[in-house]
Amino acid sequence: MNVSRFLDATYLKTAQQAQISEEENLQKVIALVEEAILYDYKLIMIRAKYISIVKRWLADAKSSTLIGTIIGFHEGTSTIEEKLKEAQTAIDLGANELDFVINYKAFKQGNINVITQEVITGTNLCLKNNKVVKWIIEVAALTNKEIIVISQLIKKIVLENFGEANAKNVFVKSSTGFFKTENNLPNGATFETMKLIIENAKPLQIKAAGGVKDYKTAVKMINLGVDRIGTSSSKAIVTKEKQTNQDY
Numbered sequence: 001m002n003v004s005r006f007l008d009a010t011y012l013k014t015a016q017q018a019q020i021s022e023e024e025n026l027q028k029v030i031a032l033v034e035e036a037i038l039y040d041y042k043l044i045m046i047r048a049k050y051i052s053i054v055k056r057w058l059a060d061a062k063s064s065t066l067i068g069t070i071i072g073f074h075e076g077t078s079t080i081e082e083k084l085k086e087a088q089t090a091i092d093l094g095a096n097e098l099d100f101v102i103n104y105k106a107f108k109q110g111n112i113n114v115i116t117q118e119v120i121t122g123t124n125l126c127l128k129n130n131k132v133v134k135w136i137i138e139v140a141a142l143t144n145k146e147i148i149v150i151s152q153l154i155k156k157i158v159l160e161n162f163g164e165a166n167a168k169n170v171f172v173k174s175s176t177g178f179f180k181t182e183n184n185l186p187n188g189a190t191f192e193t194m195k196l197i198i199e200n201a202k203p204l205q206i207k208a209a210g211g212v213k214d215y216k217t218a219v220k221m222i223n224l225g226v227d228r229i230g231t232s233s234s235k236a237i238v239t240k241e242k243q244t245n246q247d248y
Contacts, residue, residue, distance in 0.1 A: 009234035068097035076101030134171035151200035175210035215240035
């Protein structure tokens with residue numbers, strides 16, 4: 001299994017969050033790009049401010065690695081208008097895929113209207129610009145029942161408004177990886193939550209993000225039915241695959 005082609009290698013911390021300088025943060029992005037070129041990752045997920053320069057680096061290296069960025073990150077509570085403006089900027093900069101944090105707080109409050117409008121307008125903007133769109137539902141903030149309901153809802157909205165032919169360009173994604181949980185509970189993808197999403201969101205694409213840190217877990221996620229894995233541990237995953245394959 002060529003696991004690298006399932007990976008969205010991710011670095012989304014701001015310099016402030018990483019408690020380093022802007023230059024040091026840029027160096028982390030550069031290191032990720034070098035990794036992506038070396039290991040042929042499917043995509044790298046970065047902040048929008050780095051898209052233009054990363055696009056040039058990848059082009060110079062003749063790399064097929066795509067560029068993704070985040071919208072409404074990481075709380076998801078910005079308005080639809082703000083998210084669309086942010087998304088248009090990312091598209092103009094050259095992002096290939098846009099990962100929107102859905103307003104899961106509005107969903108939990110029963111405001112289905114907000115979710116419907118977000119998914120319709122955000123998906124429409126991306127599809128008409130030939131971009132892939134991913135909807136982050138933040139599983140750690142939801143109950144299992146809520147995961148089922150929101151997965152079914154996104155699927156229903158997408159299929160009714162954009163048809164099954166576009167399902168390959170729309171993802172339901174588990175997590176931001178930034179959600180703060182209590183009692184050291186997982187803040188990202190687990191096998192249980194991914195199974196719920198897969199069962200209720202297919203034929204949309206599925207992305208497991210947050211908590212996938214090793215080759216064994218990545219393979220298990222893929223075998224479960226996950227189409228993409230968002231991880232900050234891409235190098236550890238692909239190097240372990242190479243070691244594992246050499247064992248045979």
